[in-house]
Amino acid sequence: MEKEQVPDKTQIKLTDKQEQFCFLFVYGNHEFAGQHTKCYMEVFGEDSKNMSVKSYQLMREVHILARIKELYTALQNETENIAIKLQIAETLKAVMEETSTAQFSDKFGICLSPAPLRAVSVNAAKALMDLFPIKHVQESKLRIEGSDGNVIFNVIVPEIQSRNEEKD
Numbered sequence: 001m002e003k004e005q006v007p008d009k010t011q012i013k014l015t016d017k018q019e020q021f022c023f024l025f026v027y028g029n030h031e032f033a034g035q036h037t038k039c040y041m042e043v044f045g046e047d048s049k050n051m052s053v054k055s056y057q058l059m060r061e062v063h064i065l066a067r068i069k070e071l072y073t074a075l076q077n078e079t080e081n082i083a084i085k086l087q088i089a090e091t092l093k094a095v096m097e098e099t100s101t102a103q104f105s106d107k108f109g110i111c112l113s114p115a116p117l118r119a120v121s122v123n124a125a126k127a128l129m130d131l132f133p134i135k136h137v138q139e140s141k142l143r144i145e146g147s148d149g150n151v152i153f154n155v156i157v158p159e160i161q162s163r164n165e166e167k168d
Contacts, residue, residue: 012063017043022064026071089131095124 014022024032024039032039040055041047048054058064099121104112 014063014067018058018064019067021058022067022071025068026075085131089128092124092128092131096121096128099124 021039021043036055036059037052099117
């Protein structure tokens with residue numbers, strides 16, 4: 001006799017409302033996160049005496065629990081990435097601070113050139129900019145090319161939207 005394969009209940013596709021419920025349960029603000037009854041009421045719009053029972057039953061469904069676990073894992077990974085980024089940023093700031101103004105001397109007491117230290121500071125600043133890019137509201141580029149004594153200017157200026165386009 002062959003055993004009948006049992007379908008994996010964690011792979012059941014969630015309805016839009018179930019997905020909203022899971023997302024609100026994990027990512028909701030202080031009013032909703034971790035509070036299944038409030039999430040159920042918000043998403044399904046019901047307000048009855050047995051609301052807690054219905055939300056509890058929904059939470060016990062395998063595919064709902066699997067999705068919540070998946071969202072929690074993603075949230076934990078995002079949190080860890082942010083923490084690491086902040087740690088790296090603090091280290092880079094400390095390197096920039098120390099190397100931008102520090103004066104060092106060799107074992108004979110002769111002052112060393114500050115240029116290599118300043119290069120370290122600039123590289124730390126570049127790494128920090130890569131970590132947290134700053135978006136410019138308006139960007140202009142200027143490129144100068146020359147050959148045979150001729151100079152070509154390419155100026156790139158972003159288009160400015162009219163006030164009517166901004167309101168749309």
